[in-house]
Amino acid sequence: MGQEVSGMATVSLLLAKALGLLLCMQFCCGATNSPLAAPGPRAHHALHRSGGSFSALARVSSLCRSPPPVAALSPATTSTPVPFVSPRSPQHVVLYPMVSKSLRNIAAGKDPLEGQRHCCGIAQLHEHHSLGYADLDELQKNPQPLIFDIEVLKVEEPGSYQQDPWAMTDEEKLQAVPLIHKEGNELYRQGKVPEAASKYYDAIACLKNLQMKEQPGSPDWIELDQKITPLLLNYCQCKLQCQEYYEVLDHCSSILNKYEDNVKAYFKRGKAHAAVWNVAEAQADFAKVLALDPSLRPIVAKELRSLEARLREKDKEDKVRFKGIFSQ
Missing domain, CATH: 1.25.40.10 (Tetratricopeptide repeat domain)
Known part of the structure; x- marks a missing residue:
């Protein structure tokens, strides 16, 4: 029983870190040909995080909408999506459209750096009038909190996970x-x-x-x-x-x-x-x-x-x- 509770806590920690990994991911990463995200109003991102005793693969879905009054990340032991609300302050998500665009490029087999030059994220925002996706353009113009549904897809044994080439x-x-x-x-x-x-x-x-x-x-x-x-x-x-x-x-x-x-x-x-x-x-x-x-x-x-x-x-x-x- 103690081992099961410990596993639940570890999964919760992994999911919390998965969100951090998504938001902190550099949109200028050199990744190509990887199905990380799908275009559309709701973008799905498959994230992997290794734990001490096992590893977990999670799918993170982001949707631009106003958050509910109360939301928390609860222990996840099934594949039921768990809502996670991003910080209410818009500046915390202002770079997310560029991150999402790069992930969508990766999913489509394109270069995530397509149309970008080497500069900071804020300069990228000012340089591009359109990201090529209406929902991302709207979010870039009017930053707002995001809700992420984090779903555990599977738990793998130690050493069984193989990184994607990218x-x-x-x-x-x-x-x-x-x-x-x-x-x-x-x-x-x-x-x-x-x-x-x-x-x-x-x-x-x-x-x-x-x-x-x-x-x-x-x-x-x-x-x-x-x-x-x-x-x-x-x-x-x-x-x-x-x-x-x-x-x-x-x-x-x-x-x-x-x-x-x-x-x-x-x-x-x-x-x-x-x-x-x-x-x-x-x-x-x-x-x-x-x-x-x-x-x-x-x-x-x-x-x-x-x-x-x-x-x-x-x-x-x-x-x-x-x-x-x-x-x-």
Whole structure:
């Protein structure tokens, strides 16, 4: 019983700190591609806070409205949202619109620094006439107390929480990539293809973030790019199985623009071309595969036979579909 009470108190402390983390978060953080917030009058922010014995993930919803006469943060042991009222003094929330805009940019996969320059928050407020969101523009013009609904989403065991790539340091990103890659491979072997694709994407995001800091074509840039390529090929394999063929075409072509002898990229692109009825392009890619690695002839022959069979079936369907059109 004592342990349960202690856990409840710890959760309450975590939630209180979650609100502080949200309001103190620098809107100029270098985070990208992270689903932290959603656009709209009510913005949802997923926050993580580590405790001594466990960690908790909370969702914070903010809504511009007048607070009730009395509100308090009570111990949360369920997923029921707990209201938290921001200070009544407007100056305490005057920077929140800029924070919310950056979080919404992150959720949309945009750069949180988009449209900003390096300066203090007050200068940012004076520089931008509109934040791009009507509710945030209104709050910026007329600051008012906010109400945050804090909801515990889950409690995790020690060591089980894995930071999102955007929150990692450069060193943590490099250390995380092999682990994320391994997790993706395991998920793929289990048949959890979309989940595996998400892992490969996270690993690629870590390396891409590091690569952006290097001079294109430099030894460090090339080394990172060579680590990205196998992850991107794994990601393309997942997308092939998810029938997202045009994404495969784009990524494989980007690889081949840099590495013209990448057999796997030609093979996967050939399969994607075949799937979207780009017959000539598929045949050309499969021919390139054979030229680079003749040992793959049985596999390529199987793909070509499958393509020919699909073409014959399509011709039959077309004949039935258009039968009698030209005889009328």
